[in-house]
Amino acid sequence: MKQKLVIIGAGMASGRVIEQLLEHAPDAYDITLFNAEPRGNYNRIMLSPVLSGDKTYDEIVTHSDAWYAEHGVTCRFGEKVLRIDRENREVEGENGTLSYDKLVVASGSNPFIIPLPGHDLEGVIAYRDLEDTERMMTMTEGNRVVVIGGGLLGLEAAAGMAARGADVTVIHIMGHLMERQLDEAAGYLLKKSLEEKGITVRVSANSKQILGENGKVRALQLDDGTELPCDLLVMAVGIRPNIALGKEAGLAVGRGIHVDDQMLTSDENILAVGECVEHDGAIFGLVAPLYDQARVAAQTLMGEAATFVQKTLSTKLKVTGCDLFSAGDFAEGEGREDIVFRDPARGVYKRLVIEGDRLVGCVMYGDTADGNWFFGLIKDATSIEDMRDTVIFGPAFQGGAQSDPLSAVAALPPEAEICGCNGVCKGTIVEAIQAGANDLGAVKAVTKASASCGTCTGLVEQLLQVTLGDDFQMPTVQPVCGCTDLCHEDVRRLIKSQELKSQAAVWQELGWKTPNGCHVCRPAVNFYLLADWPLEYRDDPQSRFVNERKHANIQKDGTFSVVPRMWGGITNPGELRAIADAAEKFGVPTVKVTGGQRIDLLGVKGEDLPAIWADLNRAGLVSGHAYSKGLRTVKTCVGTDHCRFGTQDSTGLGIKLEQMLWGSWTPHKVKLAVSGCPRNCAEATCKDVGIICVDSGYQVGVGGAAGMDLKETERLLDVPTEQEAIDVTVAFVQLYRESAKYLDRPYKWVAKVGLDWVRERIMDLEERRRLIDAFELSQTIYRKDPWAEHADKSRDFAPLADLTLEAAE
Amino acid sequence: MSWIDIGQIDDVPERGARVVKTPLGCVALFRTAPEEVFAVSNTCPHKAGPLAEGIVHGNKVTCPLHNWVFDLNTGQAVGEDAQIDTYPVKLESGRIFLDGTALGKRSAA
Numbered sequence: 001m002k003q004k005l006v007i008i009g010a011g012m013a014s015g016r017v018i019e020q021l022l023e024h025a026p027d028a029y030d031i032t033l034f035n036a037e038p039r040g041n042y043n044r045i046m047l048s049p050v051l052s053g054d055k056t057y058d059e060i061v062t063h064s065d066a067w068y069a070e071h072g073v074t075c076r077f078g079e080k081v082l083r084i085d086r087e088n089r090e091v092e093g094e095n096g097t098l099s100y101d102k103l104v105v106a107s108g109s110n111p112f113i114i115p116l117p118g119h120d121l122e123g124v125i126a127y128r129d130l131e132d133t134e135r136m137m138t139m140t141e142g143n144r145v146v147v148i149g150g151g152l153l154g155l156e157a158a159a160g161m162a163a164r165g166a167d168v169t170v171i172h173i174m175g176h177l178m179e180r181q182l183d184e185a186a187g188y189l190l191k192k193s194l195e196e197k198g199i200t201v202r203v204s205a206n207s208k209q210i211l212g213e214n215g216k217v218r219a220l221q222l223d224d225g226t227e228l229p230c231d232l233l234v235m236a237v238g239i240r241p242n243i244a245l246g247k248e249a250g251l252a253v254g255r256g257i258h259v260d261d262q263m264l265t266s267d268e269n270i271l272a273v274g275e276c277v278e279h280d281g282a283i284f285g286l287v288a289p290l291y292d293q294a295r296v297a298a299q300t301l302m303g304e305a306a307t308f309v310q311k312t313l314s315t316k317l318k319v320t321g322c323d324l325f326s327a328g329d330f331a332e333g334e335g336r337e338d339i340v341f342r343d344p345a346r347g348v349y350k351r352l353v354i355e356g357d358r359l360v361g362c363v364m365y366g367d368t369a370d371g372n373w374f375f376g377l378i379k380d381a382t383s384i385e386d387m388r389d390t391v392i393f394g395p396a397f398q399g400g401a402q403s404d405p406l407s408a409v410a411a412l413p414p415e416a417e418i419c420g421c422n423g424v425c426k427g428t429i430v431e432a433i434q435a436g437a438n439d440l441g442a443v444k445a446v447t448k449a450s451a452s453c454g455t456c457t458g459l460v461e462q463l464l465q466v467t468l469g470d471d472f473q474m475p476t477v478q479p480v481c482g483c484t485d486l487c488h489e490d491v492r493r494l495i496k497s498q499e500l501k502s503q504a505a506v507w508q509e510l511g512w513k514t515p516n517g518c519h520v521c522r523p524a525v526n527f528y529l530l531a532d533w534p535l536e537y538r539d540d541p542q543s544r545f546v547n548e549r550k551h552a553n554i555q556k557d558g559t560f561s562v563v564p565r566m567w568g569g570i571t572n573p574g575e576l577r578a579i580a581d582a583a584e585k586f587g588v589p590t591v592k593v594t595g596g597q598r599i600d601l602l603g604v605k606g607e608d609l610p611a612i613w614a615d616l617n618r619a620g621l622v623s624g625h626a627y628s629k630g631l632r633t634v635k636t637c638v639g640t641d642h643c644r645f646g647t648q649d650s651t652g653l654g655i656k657l658e659q660m661l662w663g664s665w666t667p668h669k670v671k672l673a674v675s676g677c678p679r680n681c682a683e684a685t686c687k688d689v690g691i692i693c694v695d696s697g698y699q700v701g702v703g704g705a706a707g708m709d710l711k712e713t714e715r716l717l718d719v720p721t722e723q724e725a726i727d728v729t730v731a732f733v734q735l736y737r738e739s740a741k742y743l744d745r746p747y748k749w750v751a752k753v754g755l756d757w758v759r760e761r762i763m764d765l766e767e768r769r770r771l772i773d774a775f776e777l778s779q780t781i782y783r784k785d786p787w788a789e790h791a792d793k794s795r796d797f798a799p800l801a802d803l804t805l806e807a808a809e
Numbered sequence: 810m811s812w813i814d815i816g817q818i819d820d821v822p823e824r825g826a827r828v829v830k831t832p833l834g835c836v837a838l839f840r841t842a843p844e845e846v847f848a849v850s851n852t853c854p855h856k857a858g859p860l861a862e863g864i865v866h867g868n869k870v871t872c873p874l875h876n877w878v879f880d881l882n883t884g885q886a887v888g889e890d891a892q893i894d895t896y897p898v899k900l901e902s903g904r905i906f907l908d909g910t911a912l913g914k915r916s917a918a
């Protein structure tokens with residue numbers, strides 16, 4: 001006699017169970033299939049092509065009504081199972097009770113809805129079934145949609161609706177899209193191609209609440225206050241195994257319904273398959289393992305021995321129109337090594353993760369043709385020892401191509417500006433070369449490119465090489481570090497001309513050879529980005545040396561020094577008292593007067609920093625940036641206020657300059673001094689900018705040094721008024737910020753670009769104004785006391801946990 | 810093993826680190842990627858630099874005092890004959906766990 005098999009859920013997993021049973025043991029069971037959705041099994045993963053209009057629902061039906069009828073499966077579709085009664089072996093459906101001999105739970109999972117205020121408004125949906133899809137299909141031109149979640153599903157939803165003409169914004173909480181499957185570089189490329197499709201993507205964005213009107217969604221509000229108006233809000237932030245029925249029936253559950261290797265639950269008559277199960281600690285969200293589970297479950301039902309084994313997963317991801325692939329384990333493992341290949345010209349990124357002599361993971365974007373070959377290497381644990389150097393080029397290139405250091409320049413469009421001084425773009429230079437200008441001198445003469453400050457010389461030479469090939473002998477340049485073949489100047493120019501506004505963009509478009517740089521290039525790139533794009537780029541503390549991250553100088557014993565600002569070297573009893581109090585309160589071992597006219601508290605413990613800052617802040621003292629590649633001190637002498645020789649208010653000018661410039665980041669540190677007369681008591685002639693006051697006005701000198709090199713300043717300009725002295729100084733500092741190489745003090749930079757060039761720029765009043773405005777724009781963000789911003793973050797400075805306490809008991 | 814819940818993954822900045830005090834001294838907990846953490850000794854074998862303050866790149870950290878570079882997988886210093894201790898660590902549902910036994914704790918209480 002046939003046994004009674006009841007199945008809860010007509011999804012992709014149970015569909016496969018039924019097919020297997022019908023094929024191998026058609027007479028074993030009488031099957032009844034419940035499904036909450038008012039239809040049978042369809043290919044859920046094809047909902048996206050339905051959404052985008054590439055397929056119709058009919059085309060993705062796996063089992064039609066006729067198919068169920070033909071195979072004698074009793075269908076109870078549109079009927080939810082409410083309860084499992086294990087004692088009596090019955091399930092209770094909405095339309096009546098039914099007994100079983102064997103039961104299969106295949107209830108899939110539920111989309112997770114973030115319980116934001118407003119999540120229950122009309123027009124807030126998930127992306128799981130045909131109803132959701134049909135709802136999204138009504139979004140066309142003129143409709144605005146917000147998708148929360150930059151994972152696979154969210155992006156599929158976004159791409160689908162964008163293809164129908166809707167105005168779509170994706171909100172993602174992490175720093176890059178699909179952070180589980182992709183690394184930063186691939187995430188950056190994905191974002192870029194979505195943006196090219198007209199989708200707005202906001203990463204590192206936190207949702208605060210959903211705003212409604214008459215019970216219907218109106219907008220999403222982010223925690224920074226931004227409101228994104230929308231007609232539909234799709235939440236695609238993850239799934240939770242649907243375990244309610246199993247849990248209520250008393251089956252063993254964790255995150256999912258527990259099953260053993262035979263897909264049996266804790267009840268021997270009940271099996272479970274699909275996204276609702278938990279096997280050996282793992283839960284599932286892709287169909288490949290579910291099909292394996294289904295096969296095992298069918299065999300168990302037929303009384304055959306079978307074992308479910310979890311396998312390495314490869315995901316051939318298919319965000320509509322974007323070519324990406326990720327496989328294996330690129331996020332964890334012992335003793336691993338990366339191989340990175342980037343081809344900026346084709347928008348290709350490949351990263352292999354190797355452990356010993358095996359490939360363990362791989363992420364690819366833009367060219368995934370070799371994905372399955374790599375996946376094979378991962379799955380079979382093939383030794384790649386013999387092809388280690390070339391494996392990244394795929395099977396076709398064994399022994400072939402090398403990454404091309406020139407590809408970043410080759411990839412530039414003709415209109416990309418190469419020479420910033422003279423506004424010469426790539427097309428003009430290439431034309432000149434093709435017309436016979438076959439060395440640097442000739443290009444300079446014909447186009448004026450690299451004829452001024454010369455920082456674009458490297459790029460012009462690369463264009464000569466790209467255009468002339470072996471006919472041009474490239475001089476060797478000193479690359480930034482082992483992560484790239486480009487030198488600092490090239491990186492700077494390319495950041496400007498290609499409008500690269502994130503570190504991931506720099507790594508990818510300029511062909512970085514490591515996944516995310518190193519301690520040499522990261523601080524440099526971080527500076528270039530924040531100097532060039534003060535509004536768009538956000539400073540990355542993790543790309544800064546400890547001193548700039550902790551806003552204090554690290555000492556050889558791991559403690560820190562704290563130097564409050566004393567504007568122009570002027571202080572007062574109140575400040576001195578606050579410093580004295582702080583020194584006592586925090587047990588500061590050494591208090592020293594520095595060479596920069598202020599007081600250094602040396603030996604402060606890292607976790608005390610926020611507290612000592614808070615105390616100093618209360619007395620009006622702010623960070624002296626004694627740790628920064630930025631403005632340090634402005635030394636002054638007493639000037640006209642007290643000195644019988646003083647010609648101008650040198651102290652006052654020093655204070656004004658310090659208040660203008662403080663907080664700004666520069667390629668290296670910047671120190672100023674203002675002396676009231678040529679006796680020069682403030683030692684202005686060895687500073688980055690040194691001003692000597694004279695009867696007729698102000699002599700502004702630049703490019704002095706008194707550190708590892710000793711150098712006298714050179715006169716930049718003499719100006720009659722204090723305001724002009726300030727203007728010239730600010731313009732000089734901004735020009736330095738815009739064009740110097742990271743870690744070149746001004747004197748080194750001036751030596752490279754030439755004082756004449758600097759002077760020309762600053763004497764040009766239009767350019768001077770532009771420089772001052774650019775500086776001020778940047779200062780709207782950076783002229784802030786970092787101590788005040790961190791004084792309430794004492795948690796971040798303390799140990800994460802203290803495990804010594806309990807042990808001492 | 811005795812796993813101890815140390816805190817939430819988001820308490821550690823991406824490409825950053827936090828310190829955990831243990832009976833064996835300070836352990837640095839590095840977060841190299843959104844869901845990737847390593848636990849190693851915080852003390853540089855060169856001149857005791859605090860590694861948690863270093864710049865994190867790939868699966869490596871550069872000591873803030875004199876730029877020795879350590880591979881967080883193995884604890885091996887790159888190009889130097891030196892090694893730091895590594896400790897078992899796991900991530901589960903966004904929480905970080907350290908193994909109390911490996912850190913010299915008698916019980917995980």
Ligand code: SRM
Pocket residue numbers: 553554555561563592593594595596597598600626632633669671705706707708709745
């Ligand atoms: C505290 C102070 C010495 C003092 O007790 O007076 C000092 C202390 C340090 N200096 Fe200095 N410099 C100090 C004034 C100077 C001066 C004199 C001045 O500013 O008038 C110079 C020469 C002028 C100049 O800058 O060229 C000076 C030239 C250097 C240099 C060489 C810079 C160069 O370009 O050649 C370095 C190394 C570097 O920056 O790369 C340096 C670096 C350092 C560092 C940050 C070394 C480090 O990386 O740890 C020292 C930090 C000690 C600490 O733990 O706090 N320090 N340093 C002075 C702080 C001034 C202030 O109030 O901010």
Ligand SMILES: Cc1cc2nc3c(=O)[nH]c(=O)nc-3n(C[C@H](O)[C@H](O)[C@H](O)COP(=O)(O)OP(=O)(O)OC[C@H]3O[C@@H](n4cnc5c(N)ncnc54)[C@H](O)[C@@H]3O)c2cc1C
Pocket residue numbers: 008009010011012013014034035036037044045046047048079080081082106107108109127128129153156242245273274275276284285286287288290
């Ligand atoms: C839009 C989309 C795209 C996807 N793309 C991919 C992809 O490209 N690759 C990939 O591998 N995976 C993809 N997936 C995931 C894949 O679809 C799922 O892993 C798979 O469908 C899960 O199968 P399942 O049988 O466990 O659950 P489901 O297919 O969800 O089936 C469960 C069924 O059980 C029903 N049910 C639940 N509770 C009850 C109850 N109490 N009574 C009666 N019926 C009930 C539900 O209504 C549902 O129909 C995608 C998913 C979605 C939503």
Ligand code: SF4
Pocket residue numbers: none
């Ligand atoms: S001179 Fe050398 S030792 Fe003295 S504070 Fe400056 S860097 Fe340190």
Ligand code: FES
Pocket residue numbers: 853854855856857858872873874875876877
């Ligand atoms: S203390 Fe770490 S490198 Fe010197």
